[in-house]
Amino acid sequence: QKEVEQNSGPLSVPEGAIASLNCTYSDRGSQSFFWYRQYSGKSPELIMFIYSNGDKEDGRFTAQLNKASQYVSLLIRDSQPSDSATYLCAVAKTSYDKVIFGPGTSLSVIP
Amino acid sequence: DAGITQSPRHKVTETGTPVTLRCHQTENHRYMYWYRQDPGHGLRLIHYSYGVKDTDKGEVSDGYSVSRSKTEDFLLTLESATSSQTSVYFCAISESLSQPQHFGDGTRLSIL
Numbered sequence: 001q002k003e004v005e006q007n008s009g010p011l012s013v014p015e016g017a018i019a020s021l022n023c024t025y026s027d028r029g030s031q032s033f034f035w036y037r038q039y040s041g042k043s044p045e046l047i048m049f050i051y052s053n054g055d056k057e058d059g060r061f062t063a064q065l066n067k068a069s070q071y072v073s074l075l076i077r078d079s080q081p082s083d084s085a086t087y088l089c090a091v092a093k094t095s096y097d098k099v100i101f102g103p104g105t106s107l108s109v110i111p
Numbered sequence: 112d113a114g115i116t117q118s119p120r121h122k123v124t125e126t127g128t129p130v131t132l133r134c135h136q137t138e139n140h141r142y143m144y145w146y147r148q149d150p151g152h153g154l155r156l157i158h159y160s161y162g163v164k165d166t167d168k169g170e171v172s173d174g175y176s177v178s179r180s181k182t183e184d185f186l187l188t189l190e191s192a193t194s195s196q197t198s199v200y201f202c203a204i205s206e207s208l209s210q211p212q213h214f215g216d217g218t219r220l221s222i223l
Contacts, residue, residue, distance in 0.1 A: 032209045043201055043214040044154070088154070092209035098169075099205075099212060103153040 003027065004091050004102035012108045019076040021105050023089030026070070032092040033065055033072045034099065039085045048074065079109045114138050115215035117202050123221045130189040132218050134202030136182075142205045143185040144212065145169075145177060147198040154201070160185055161208070192222045 005024050013019045021035075032051055036044040050056045050063040050072065062075040072091075076083055089102040114137030124130055134143060144159040146169075156169030158177040166177050174196060176188045189196055199219050203212040 034211055043217050046211045046213065049211055090212075095207065095209045098156065098159070098208055101154040 002102075003100045004089055006087075006089050006102040006105045008103060009106035010108050011105055012110055013079050015079060015081060015109055015111050017079050019079045019083065019107055019109070021074040021076075021087050021089075021107065022071060023073070023091075023102055024071045025091045027091075027093050028067070028070060030067075030070075030091045030093050031095070032099070033063070034090040034092075035061075035063060035072075035074045036088040036090060036101075037083075037085045038088060038104065044088055076107075081109045081111050083107060084109050115202060115204055115213060117200075117215040117218050119218060120216065121219045123223065124192055125223055126193055127191050130192050130220065130222075132187040132200055132202075132220070134185045134187070134215060136185075136204050138204060138213075139182060140204040140206050141182075142208060142212075143179065144203040144205075145175070145185070145187045146201045146203065147171065147196075148201060148217075149198050157187065157200075194222050196220065197222045 003026050035048040037047050038044045048063045050065045056063045060077045064073040086104040086106045088104045090099045092099045116135045118133045145157040146154045148154050155171045157175050160166045160179040178186045199217050201217045202215040205212045
């Protein structure tokens with residue numbers, strides 16, 4: 001089992017819909033969770049991080065963490081074509097461990 | 112944006128030649144990383160550094176070496192480049208090991 005798993009996609013959603021991206025991780029003791037966005041041909045860009053169970057909102061983005069079920073999700077409300085990108089989930093077990101990146105999910109927002 | 116500069120941005124070279132990629136930061140972050148990104152493999156850690164002259168291997172370190180003589184500079188060297196090292200290379204920095212990483216713009220390396 002890989003340490004961080006994501007559906008590769010592509011995930012297609014219509015403009016204005018909610019896009020839901022999911023990530024599961026194998027180590028129950030993981031403490032830090034990050035979402036990155038990567039446009040084609042560009043570098044990953046941090047968009048959200050979450051450390052505690054529950055939801056964290058930032059504009060149109062909401063990160064949801066459920067440590068008991070070992071998943072973290074990213075919701076994008078009112079999806080725009082400019083949200084079309086690959087979204088990388090990253091997890092760190094403890095403050096002494098490296099961040100592990102998932103393979104990414106490709107999102108396409110259809111006008 | 113985090114002050115991270117990678118050079119060169121593009122390079123084409125031949126098999127067997129040495130190649131050095133440079134990462135320069137202006138953020139004074141302790142940790143610096145080198146990743147490669149290939150289709151179907153995602154981001155894979157090559158080496159990372161936790162201070163001047165302090166480095167450690169990542170999951171795909173074979174064929175690569177690194178050096179960090181100053182806080183702001185982290186060099187990645189391919190001693191004898193092979194076609195399998197054709198990839199996009201990203202440098203990243205972070206304040207601590209588990210903190211968010213910020214990435215440079217990448218170097219597209221082609222080895223013919």
